[in-house]
């Protein structure tokens with residue numbers, strides 16, 4: 001069922017009320033997604049899922065439903081450019097391993113619907129999901145798009161593409177032959193430029209909106225060093241060339257500087273993690289406008305888990321400690337150089353719905369709160385190729401709108417307390433209307 005504009009959805013139940021006409025959302029302050037300061041008050045007029053008017057003095061159309069959120073700040077719906085909605089790490093690494101071998105695809109897909117709901121309710125109305133299994137991302141994206149389940153609008157990558165035995169080869173670390181035949185391009189594992197092209201084509205054939213690659217080793221994989229380059233220059237050149245030819249943007253998981261530079265040289269659109277990038281890599285990104293998603297939330301969470309004494313295999317602990325020790329200094333250097341920083345968190349490594357912690361982590365390392373807010377709105381909309389429809393509050397754009405209490409430029413952690421969520425004109429959350437049976 002496709003929900004009409006301005007319905008109030010009670011999650012898990014049904015639509016209880018739908019306003020037929022325009023909806024006006026007001027709050028004391030507003031961030032439009034690109035300006036350097038908030039405006040006051042904030043007024044957004046929504047008609048048929050789109051923003052019709054926005055400003056401090058926008059007129060209220062006759063018969064409009066008016067929602068006044070009081071002491072709150074309106075913002076464009078948040079975007080997270082690095083999620084994994086088909087998975088979520090628990091507190092028990094060994095149990096997660098067993099579950100990954102035991103759970104049927106249907107059960108994992110149903111789990112994913114819960115992760116998608118939590119993400120949306122935290123104010124993230126769009127995500128770029130950069131690596132999945134069993135086409136769960138494609139199914140989830142389609143079900144959300146068709147209004148069957150609540151969740152963020154998704155751009156999906158299908159399989160992340162990497163080398164045999166690399167970070168994106170899910171069979172690395174297991175007994176030879178355990179999963180039958182060796183992994184190949186149909187699993188996102190490719191060796192040689194022709195094979196990476198094949199992997200790109202297969203992903204797009206089966207539903208990819210974006211192409212994700214693993215240019216270096218990773219923290220949570222079992223058999224590689226975290227900083228090793230894992231694809232050659234020729235392989236990355238072919239991958240990016242093929243993706244761009246087929247009108248798909250590209251993202252590269254890259255911790256080490258050598259692999260990151262190969263990806264940047266190949267024309268990658270974003271570097272994910274970027275933990276050990278050196279001056280040359282950061283300068284190359286700055287010169288080319290390559291976006292960097294530092295995924296600070298992932299390291300923050302794994303560090304906490306280790307401090308709590310949670311078990312990780314010793315080889316992962318060593319890599320995690322190296323990455324956590326390096327990323328803050330790299331972030332500060334990138335910020336100083338003016339590298340374009342996006343908002344990507346690696347949700348799934350930590351529990352879904354906590355995505356907004358990334359704002360506070362970036363501000364702690366010196367980013368201005370207003371610039372942190374831009375990363376998850378206008379910067380990410382541009383990275384996803386959706387700047388004409390999303391990322392700012394402007395007339396004509398899709399009505400994705402969230403509100404947080406107080407002023408997030410004074411306390412960035414207000415972004416972790418989202419109280420209102422509208423996606424395409426449909427209200428999924430309004431905590432300030434909690435006492436009423438439904439908004440109407």
Ligand SMILES: [Zn+2]
Nearest residue numbers: 082084130346
């Ligand atoms: Zn990731």
